[in-house]
Amino acid sequence: MVNFSRDYMKLNALLTIVTTSLALPSSLFAQESNFHQCLSGLESQAVQAGVSHYTFKKYTAQLEPDTSLLEKLNYQPEFRTPIWDYMTALVDEERIDDGKAMLQTHQTTLKRVAQLYGVDPATVVAVWGVESNYGKNQGKYSLVNALGTLSCMGRRQAFFRKEFFATLRIIQSGDITEDRLKGSWAGAFGHTQFMPTTFERLAVDFDNDGRRDLIDNTVDALGSTANYLKKAGWQTGQPWGFEVKLPQGFSTTGESRKNKKSITYWMSKGVKTMNGQALNEVVGSQQKAGLLLPAGINGPAFLVFKNFDAIYSYNAAESYALAIAHLSDRLKGAKPFVTPWPTDDLGLSRRERIELQTLLLKRGHDIGEADGLIGSKTREAIKKEQARLGMTVDGRAGQKILKALQ
Structure with a gap:
């Protein structure tokens, strides 16, 4: 009876393995099977890229693929975040208050940063706030494991191999130890989320302790961020842009952030600041700016300059750059945008998201911890x-569902 039970369990396990294998896409199954062969084959490339044989063997000997990363790599979001949700979550009162506290706490370092790189403290702190919530959310994935996996599995393997080799060089150089080198699933790490190759190019030892460390050393992180922006074309003393008022019937044909034109041109089209000032009273007439309409013609409009492009280069998304730019203004005491977002259901701050999740938990929905992060379980709830309340069923965390559940 015992033997039958054990044999049955073995058979059941075997069937499970076979069934799971059949369920996997054939290409994925082949990639899993060939992972170690692929990894071994990367050694010569790694050595050519400056990684020693010793370093490569030491940190890849026990490496096992994390196939869960492939879901993230191939994920096509069904839920597209509206700009007003994105901005409300990233530039809320909590992040503004925390940012102002960081400006005070690190004022000596930030003063030195501004003197050396020409980037104002508020912009550097805004990048820090958006990237990792001032160091609180740096990521939990082992970079060696994540980038080793993506170097041999999934799309963009050539890209991830460069980052993988850079990760091994960082460890080899002694800047950061392997056990501390954790970050996002795609390889970004530290207070301001540098990719490994970016770290090698632009990270600085700002406190002169002999190591460049963006994970445990805030001073290095702030200096490195400013160095990045400077190299990206930051212009000292110039604005990133500002909200503007477009004249009635304004044609946006051909206009964009990239299509920059002189302030004189925009004035000739009747564009003004939100308080009615002439544009040349704010910036020089020959300054060139592009038009940014993140929510279309019915939402806030902005003229943006080269400094906006420098922020944009950090993570190529206009919504991302606008969040950092606006947070930097709020840290300097500016007010929210004047023009409202074109929606009757505004987004939620992090505190409001936590409140919404708490209400969902009280109603028996299994969504995990109320952490303010709106994932698939929260959206399903x-x-x-x-559906129960007779509302539009879209899974969006907005003001309407929060008020309905309060």
């Missing part, structure tokens, strides 16, 4: 409540 929202859909169920929307």
